Each structure stands twice: as C-alpha cells, then as structure tokens.
Amino acid sequence: MRRYLLIFLFTLLAYGATAQQFTLSGRVTGNKGEPVSFTAVYIRNSTYGTTANEEGRYHLKLEAGNYNIVYRFVGYREKVVPVTIGNSNETLNVQLEAEIFSREDTGTYDRKADRGMAIMREVLANRARHMDEFKSYSCLVYIKGVQRLVKAPKSLMGSAVIKELDLDSAGRGILYQSESLSQFNLQRPDKFKEITIASKNTGGSPAFSYNKASDLQLNLYENVFTVEGLSSRGFVSPVADNAFDYYRYRLTGTTVSNNRTIHKIQLLPKSQYSPTFRGNLYIVDGDWRVYSADLMLTKKNDNINLIDTLNISQQYIPVRDSVWLPGSIQYNYKGSVFGFRFTGYYVGIYNNYKIDQKFPDGYFNGEVLKVDTAANSKPSQYWNNIRPIPLTAQETRDYHKKDSLFALQHSDPYQDSVQRANNSFNPLSYTIFGYEAKNRRTKESFYVAPLYRTIFYNTVEGVGIDAQVKYTKKFDDLRSYSITPVFHYGFSSKLVSPNVHAEYIYDPLKQGRFFTNFGADVLDLNDVGTRSLWFNTLSSLLYENNYVKYYRSHYGDFGYQRELANGVLWTASLGYSSRKQLYNTSYYHIFDAKSRQYTSNNPLAPAGTPADDRSFLFPEHQALTFRTSLTFTFSQRYVTRPDGRTFMPSLYPKVVLNYRKGINNVLGSDVNYDFVSLDISKDHMPVGLAGYSSFKITAGDFFNKKTLYFMDYNHFLGNQGTTFDPTYIGSFHFLPFYQFSSNDAFLEAHYQHNFAGAIFNRIPFMRKLKLEEIVGANYLTEKNNPNYSELYVGIQRLFFRVDYGVSFTGDKKYIQGFRIFYGIR
Missing domain, CATH: 2.60.40.10 (Immunoglobulins)
Structure with a gap:
C-alpha cells in the first residue's frame, strides 16, 4: 500500500x-x-x-x-x-514556421559524392557511444490511442450498425480510444519493469494495440526493429551497424535551430522490397546523433499485415548535455478491410526522466509489467487532472457516451439479462462448441463438451460415448477448483469407464495446484498422444486406418505443482493402476475399401496380421508409479494483472528434467524401473532478418528396467496419415506412433526455421500471398532403431500449412509425402 x-x-x-x-x-x-x-x-x-x-x-x-x-x-x-x-x-x-533546409548540391543524386553518406558514416561511428550514454533510467509514460472509421460501404450501414458503432450518417466515428499512465524503469542491456498506474479504453479491439510503455520502446540505435503484430520479421534500423548494406543516404538540406546545425537525411533503400524504412532522419551536426525521425512502412513495399501504411515519428530531447532520450513517439496508421477504411494513432509522452537510477537488489525479478488493482477504475476527474493531451470535442463526446454505456452494461439488471441470454441452450452451438452456463455472482460455471467430441468410434470399443462435463468455482483471491466427471462407454466392448479429474489451484501466482484422477478408462498405449477420439473416428470410418491402439486401466493418482522460485517449477505425482490388454471387437466402416484392412490392436504385431488378432503384448498387472519433473525457465518474465499472472516467452532455452519410478512390491505393484530424461527447447528465436528458429533436444535412459510393460516405455510424438500438428516443435512428420517406442537409451532432436517471407518477398508474384517459408529436420536414435531422420520444407499462411518431407531409417528412404495442417488438432 x-x-x-x-x-x-x-x-x-x-x-x-x-x-x-x-x-x-x-x-x-x-x-x-x-x-x-x-x-x-x-x-x-x-x-x-x-x-x-x-x-x-x-x-x-x-x-x-x-x-x-x-x-x-x-x-x-x-x-x-x-x-x-x-x-x-x-x-x-x-x-510555427516551415523548416527551410538549404541545399548545397544541384539536385542530382550522386551516392559517392553526396554528403548524406559521409554524415551517416559519422552517425554509425558514434552509434555505440550513444547507446552507452546511460546505464538505467526511470520515467513516466502516457500513451494515448485512437482508431476511427472514416469510410464504410453504404450497403452495410444500416441504422442498427450506425447506432451500435455510434457513427454519423456517412459511416464515420471513433471505434476505439485508450489511455494509460505507467512508470517505466529500464536497466541496460535488457531489463525493464513497467507499473501501470491507470488505464482506460472504450470501444472494440483495434487493428493492433500499443497501449503499454514497453510496446513503444523504439530505439533506432538497435540493429533490428520488430513491429509486433504487423510483421513476423524485423526491419533494419537506418542507424544499424550494417545499415550501409541496406540503405543509401541523401542530404536533402541543412538548417540551424537553437544553435544546432541539423541535417535532413533521406533514406533510400537499396532494394524496393528489402526490410527497410523509408522517410527521413534529422541528425545533429558535430554530435552526430539522431535529433528526430520520420519513418514509414507500407503494405506495398514492406508486406505488413492488417494495415496499409504506418508512419513512425520520434522526437529526441536532451535529458543531459550528453544524454538524449525520446520525448515523444507517434505511430499513425491507415488501412481497409472489406471496404471499411480506418485510421488511427498511438502517441507516447515521456516525462520526468531519472538517469542512472539506482534500483534495489532484486527489483528486476522477471516481472516486466504490473497492473495496479485500481488501474482500470480511475474516475473521470482523475483523468481530467493528469491527462497531458487535451481531448477533442469528438473524443469527449465518445468517452461520455461510452462511459454511460459501460455503466449501463455493468449494472446488475443488464448483467443478469446478458447472463440469461448467454446461458440459453443452442443445439447448433452445442454441437460445435459445447454448452457453458455461468453464474457471475457465485463465480461458478458448468461446461458440457460438444456433441462431435462425445460420440466416437474405434475398433476396440465400437461406437461409443465419451460424455464430459466440467464444474468450476472461482474465488475473489484468484483461487479456484474444478471437477470434471467423464462417462465413457463402448457399445461393442461393453466396457463402462467412469472417471473423474479434479484440480485445486491454491496459489495461481506461483502456479500452485493439487490434482487428482481416479476411475476407469480406455487409454492410448502411447502416453504422449497420437490421434484424438475425433480424428481417430474419422480415419477409422472413412479410411479404415485404426491408428490408435488402446488398453484398459483402473487407476487413481494424486499430484502437486508449484514454483519453487521464479522460473523453477516442480511437479510430482504418485499413481496406481491395474492394466489389461484389449483387442478389436468392431470392424465397421463407411466405404468398402478392399485395398485397406483394419490392423491388430497389438502395435507390435507384424504387418499383415489380421484385425481380429489376439496376440500377446503384456499380461494383466498392477503398477505403482512416481513421477516428478523440474522445469527451469531462465530469466522468466511475466505480467501481473488483477486477474492473475501471464508468463512471457523467455530469451533463453527451457530445460526440463524428468524422473519416473516404477515401484515394486508395494500394493501388489509388478513394475520395477527407473527412467530419467532431459529436455532442452526454445521456441521462436529471432534470427535477424531471416525469420525465427525453434528447436528441442531430448535425451533419456532407463538405468533400471527389471520389470516394465509397453505403456511404460518412452514414447515419441509421431504421426501417421496426411494431417499433422506442427504447433509443437517436438513432433515428427512420418514416425509411426508405436514401433519406435523405446525401453533403452535414446536421443531425439528437432529443428525448424521459419523464414517469415524473407525468400518469397523477393518474388513479385509471390509477395502478395504473404506466405512463410519453413524448413526443418527431425532425428531419433535408440538401440533398436538407430538413426531415424526426417527432412522437410513447407509453406504457411496464418493457420494453414503444407509440408513436403522425406524420412530415412539409417541410409534407406522410409516414407515421403505431404503433410497438411488446417488449424484443427
């Protein structure tokens, strides 16, 4: 307090x-x-x-x-x-008088003789000095954002739409307004912490959002500047150490302002479609620093998303004689979607700089943003007192109307009516998305899984029902608990499998929770996952590909999870199960595909084994298993809001140490093994202008394997069939789900690089498609299957992706072909 x-x-x-x-x-x-x-x-x-x-x-x-x-x-x-x-x-x-820049040249540009090139050589020579002018600072940052609709198709501008969006008769009006006030603290090279003191916004979601001080930290002296949300690749700063590889510079004029000689330098990208800015830099003579900048990106030249143009204007001010920092920054943008034209801006004002601020030990603890609990509830009088930019008359009217509407929409009668409407049952919505009912007063919710996930088919159980409901209760201090009962039944196997999952989150800021599972179920022999019930149903009925192999389990387990320190997460569980082998009981299919036949439910049965095979895989047995893991996220960063904590991607790889113990002769347990594995992974590592890379390396071994069964092996995230899920870097394209499962030492490695359009952007007819180019490789070696590898290339647009790859076992080609992902896992 x-x-x-x-x-x-x-x-x-x-x-x-x-x-x-x-x-x-x-x-x-x-x-x-x-x-x-x-x-x-x-x-x-x-x-x-x-x-x-x-x-x-x-x-x-x-x-x-x-x-x-x-x-x-x-x-x-x-x-x-x-x-x-x-x-x-x-x-x-x-x-203000228009700035008149005197020229010394004839107007004909000569890149070798133009003084702009010499001036920028001086700027780049002093770049490191300007970057190191300070070690730390704190300041107050006010950010204002507005988005307007300036034109709309008349055919879509009915009275209801105009009223809902508060537009005039020409379809113009304010769609979005936001303001925020933050204390921003920075310590070079890469530590920062922002405390949001006040925040206000009205209207819908804007085209893109920069409502935090950290969003507007444009440092021209850095090599690459990334415009989050608008492009998946970066842009070369005109003051980067390799800027001459991408830019030519032209001196368009010189002026004297308050005893400073200012040079206006025009940016001339060497290539029309290179990742560069257009615009002008203003350079202080003698000191060779950036005085101000006026930069531009366009959809045509830079292939940005969501908007057509983005103008960035930045003013530097002397905080001390030798230290200049941004006094203000502004983003102006324009765009159009389906005939709707919009404009908008974000402007940031930096005040009360405190240079070389001394921060207490441990101040930069990974928390990069903390939103005060009262930040979103400041009254209008508060904003009237602290708002540094006056509102226009239109903005004032918009705030007044939408604040009144907000008050109405958050009144008890209105909220109750919305709750009743949202809780009404819709058969079509239930079929696709499920059904959810909420009680805002008691903070309880009840969710029923969608119909398409409730009915399934597989060759072990036949047509079946997997009915899931989830009850959740939340508390004011962010604690919560949930209970998920499941009724699972196969009409052909006649196996009834009721089970319950329950979870209690007692410390959400530290990821502290207890969890338990008990009951009976029909489970996948591969515990890292193969195909969902839904996809296995489709592949079985349509193509007679019963990829997933099942077994029966009666089980109970109890587990615990909590952060031991920032970035160190511990999880442990103890479980007991009675496990039994299952066999195919149903052979139904929609089409008569004589070229295909269902396969045995024994994943290790030889090719050609009939579907009604009852060969031995493992005996009925009991297993008492202890599992624990430590996850190390180095320099973990997070955002703390009144409704909880959100973890941000780390700059460093994540390390996970796993241990699994099969405990023998306790409660009749038959298993006896010890397994250890180590994962090292990093997703979305920027690689300059060439996109980003992801990798995962996992190694493990059973250093005791006296007694274990097939489901205790270490399994891999393989793939069979044309569709695949590329959202997890540790997956394979062509690896069979079960044949490579290991009870010995293994090593797997995955690497993928997304060029983010860096190649296709150079090809005129490909640029407009905004495709992202992908290359990757997967590798696995273990005792029984040494040196399995995959190489692939792919293209991606939003959530749609197509890969073509080839796999090898040793030096022999194994499988090759296309794999497709269309957003459904």
Whole structure:
C-alpha cells in the first residue's frame, strides 16, 4: 500500500495536479493557420512536456514562475517562447514556421559524392557511444490511442450498425480510444519493469494495440526493429551497424535551430522490397546523433499485415548535455478491410526522466509489467487532472457516451439479462462448441463438451460415448477448483469407464495446484498422444486406418505443482493402476475399401496380421508409479494483472528434467524401473532478418528396467496419415506412433526455421500471398532403431500449412509425402 501511495504522489508531481499549479494552454498552427497536430511541447532544459492533440491544442500544468517553452514538430522550425506564469491560467497560441533546409548540391543524386553518406558514416561511428550514454533510467509514460472509421460501404450501414458503432450518417466515428499512465524503469542491456498506474479504453479491439510503455520502446540505435503484430520479421534500423548494406543516404538540406546545425537525411533503400524504412532522419551536426525521425512502412513495399501504411515519428530531447532520450513517439496508421477504411494513432509522452537510477537488489525479478488493482477504475476527474493531451470535442463526446454505456452494461439488471441470454441452450452451438452456463455472482460455471467430441468410434470399443462435463468455482483471491466427471462407454466392448479429474489451484501466482484422477478408462498405449477420439473416428470410418491402439486401466493418482522460485517449477505425482490388454471387437466402416484392412490392436504385431488378432503384448498387472519433473525457465518474465499472472516467452532455452519410478512390491505393484530424461527447447528465436528458429533436444535412459510393460516405455510424438500438428516443435512428420517406442537409451532432436517471407518477398508474384517459408529436420536414435531422420520444407499462411518431407531409417528412404495442417488438432 505504501508503494502505491508513493507512485500516486509521483504522478501528481509529474503532471502538476495540485492546487498551486496553473494551466498554460493554446493552439499550435502553421504558416497558413492549419493545426500542427501532435507538436511536442516541453520546458527547455527539463524532461517535462506534453504533445498537442489532433487539432493542435495543448495544455501544461505549471507552477508560478518563468519558463522557456519549446515547440517542435518534424518539418517545422523549432520555436522557443519565454513564458511567465503568475497566479492564473495563461493562453499562448503559437505559429510555427516551415523548416527551410538549404541545399548545397544541384539536385542530382550522386551516392559517392553526396554528403548524406559521409554524415551517416559519422552517425554509425558514434552509434555505440550513444547507446552507452546511460546505464538505467526511470520515467513516466502516457500513451494515448485512437482508431476511427472514416469510410464504410453504404450497403452495410444500416441504422442498427450506425447506432451500435455510434457513427454519423456517412459511416464515420471513433471505434476505439485508450489511455494509460505507467512508470517505466529500464536497466541496460535488457531489463525493464513497467507499473501501470491507470488505464482506460472504450470501444472494440483495434487493428493492433500499443497501449503499454514497453510496446513503444523504439530505439533506432538497435540493429533490428520488430513491429509486433504487423510483421513476423524485423526491419533494419537506418542507424544499424550494417545499415550501409541496406540503405543509401541523401542530404536533402541543412538548417540551424537553437544553435544546432541539423541535417535532413533521406533514406533510400537499396532494394524496393528489402526490410527497410523509408522517410527521413534529422541528425545533429558535430554530435552526430539522431535529433528526430520520420519513418514509414507500407503494405506495398514492406508486406505488413492488417494495415496499409504506418508512419513512425520520434522526437529526441536532451535529458543531459550528453544524454538524449525520446520525448515523444507517434505511430499513425491507415488501412481497409472489406471496404471499411480506418485510421488511427498511438502517441507516447515521456516525462520526468531519472538517469542512472539506482534500483534495489532484486527489483528486476522477471516481472516486466504490473497492473495496479485500481488501474482500470480511475474516475473521470482523475483523468481530467493528469491527462497531458487535451481531448477533442469528438473524443469527449465518445468517452461520455461510452462511459454511460459501460455503466449501463455493468449494472446488475443488464448483467443478469446478458447472463440469461448467454446461458440459453443452442443445439447448433452445442454441437460445435459445447454448452457453458455461468453464474457471475457465485463465480461458478458448468461446461458440457460438444456433441462431435462425445460420440466416437474405434475398433476396440465400437461406437461409443465419451460424455464430459466440467464444474468450476472461482474465488475473489484468484483461487479456484474444478471437477470434471467423464462417462465413457463402448457399445461393442461393453466396457463402462467412469472417471473423474479434479484440480485445486491454491496459489495461481506461483502456479500452485493439487490434482487428482481416479476411475476407469480406455487409454492410448502411447502416453504422449497420437490421434484424438475425433480424428481417430474419422480415419477409422472413412479410411479404415485404426491408428490408435488402446488398453484398459483402473487407476487413481494424486499430484502437486508449484514454483519453487521464479522460473523453477516442480511437479510430482504418485499413481496406481491395474492394466489389461484389449483387442478389436468392431470392424465397421463407411466405404468398402478392399485395398485397406483394419490392423491388430497389438502395435507390435507384424504387418499383415489380421484385425481380429489376439496376440500377446503384456499380461494383466498392477503398477505403482512416481513421477516428478523440474522445469527451469531462465530469466522468466511475466505480467501481473488483477486477474492473475501471464508468463512471457523467455530469451533463453527451457530445460526440463524428468524422473519416473516404477515401484515394486508395494500394493501388489509388478513394475520395477527407473527412467530419467532431459529436455532442452526454445521456441521462436529471432534470427535477424531471416525469420525465427525453434528447436528441442531430448535425451533419456532407463538405468533400471527389471520389470516394465509397453505403456511404460518412452514414447515419441509421431504421426501417421496426411494431417499433422506442427504447433509443437517436438513432433515428427512420418514416425509411426508405436514401433519406435523405446525401453533403452535414446536421443531425439528437432529443428525448424521459419523464414517469415524473407525468400518469397523477393518474388513479385509471390509477395502478395504473404506466405512463410519453413524448413526443418527431425532425428531419433535408440538401440533398436538407430538413426531415424526426417527432412522437410513447407509453406504457411496464418493457420494453414503444407509440408513436403522425406524420412530415412539409417541410409534407406522410409516414407515421403505431404503433410497438411488446417488449424484443427
């Protein structure tokens, strides 16, 4: 509580929300009286300032005194106006003059002789110095975002749509508004922590979102800049250490502003479709640093998603004589979807920089964002006091209307009516998505699995029912528990298999939970998974491919999980089961495919064994098994919100140590083995401009294997059939589900690289398809099956993917062909 009070006081001081302060306000215009939108306005020799709104209007909260107010915007001459604040509010309208950059050349560009190239060589030579000007800082960041609909198809603009979106008769209006205020703390090279003090948004989801300070950390001195959500690959900074490989530079003019000589440098990408920016840099002569930047990406040249153009404008200010940091940054974008045209912007204002801040030991503990519990409930008066950018009249009306609508939608009568509507049963929705009923007052929910997952077919049980329901109860302190009873029955095998899964999450911030499972079930012999009941039903009935092999188990287990420290997760469980071999009892199929026949339920039976085979795989037995694992996520990062904690991808590989023990002669247990494995994996590793890579390496061994049965072997995530699931890096394309299962030492390795369009982007007729190129390899070696390998190439667009690959056993070709993924697992 004490820390939040200090943050609140810090906010009040930063924005001058006190009774002794007064408002300096006005309008910034150009030579012809036009508004100069988003002009940076700040106090000279300080890090306190603001930005004008779209209409050029600004305001600053100031104490009585004398100030030099700086007005800056790209393309206009910087203006400094002395102001005296007495005991009242002051109005100051400012007219900016267009910046006139004198030229020395004739207008004909010569890349060898142009001074722009020499200037940028100086900038790159001083790049490391500018990156190391500070070790740490803290500041306050205010971010505002607005998205507008500017044109809509008349055929779709009915009165109901116009009313719902609050549009005018021409189909124009504000779709989305957001504001946030954060304290941002950074320590080089890569540690940061953001505390969101206040947050507000209205409207639907925008085209893309930058409503956190960490989202707007554009450092031009870094080599590659990634625009999250708009492109899966990065763009080369015009100040990167290898920038001359991608850019040519042209000096288009020079000016003198407040005793500084500023050079305007035009960016000329060497290739039209290279991952580069267009626009201009403004460079301080002698100091050779970035003064401001005006950059642009386009859908045509840069193949960005969701929007057509993105303009990035950044203003740097001197925090100290030798330290310059962003004073403001702005993203402007335009786009269209199905005839709907929209525009929007995000603007960030940085205030109260504290350079080389000393942070307490352990302050950067992996928590990269903490949202205060009251951040989303600040009243309008709070925002009126701290908001540095004035609202336009349209934005004020939009807030007023949507705040009133929000209050209505969150009233008890309205919420109750919505709950009744959502809890109504819809047969079509139940068939595809299932049925869920919630009680918002008691925080209880009841979910029934969809019909298509309830009815199944396999050759062991015939047509069957797998009916699942789930009851969940949540508490105000984020604790929760759930109970999932399942009724499983096969009409041909006549096996009744009721079972229950229950879980209690007692410490969600530390992933602390207890879980238990008990009952009877028909289980897959491969415990890492093969095909779901749904996919096995389709492959069996349509193609007579009964890939999945089953056994019977009566079981009970109890487990525990919790983080021992940030990034160290421990899981342990103890289970007992009575296991029995099963055989095929049903041979139904839809089509008469004489070329195919069902196979035995014994996965190790030789090829050609009839489907009604009853060969021996394992005897009926009991097993008491202890499992434990330690997962190490180095430098684990996470976001803490009032509703829980979200874990972010780590910059380093994840390590998982597994141990499994078959305990003999306890409760009649017949098993006796010890198994250890080690996993090292990393998903989505950026590789410069060439996309990203993923890998997983697993090694393991049974150092005691006196007594174990087929389901105790180490199994692998193989694949049979045309469809596959590429969402997990540890899977194979062609490996049979059971034949390679091991009771000995093994090593498996997987590597995949997604070029993210880096190759196809160079081919004109392929660019518009926005396909991503994929290459990969999988490898497995174990005692009975040494040196199995797969090589594949693929293309991907959104959730659709097609791969072609070939596999080898030793030096002999094994299987080759296409594999398809279309979003359903």
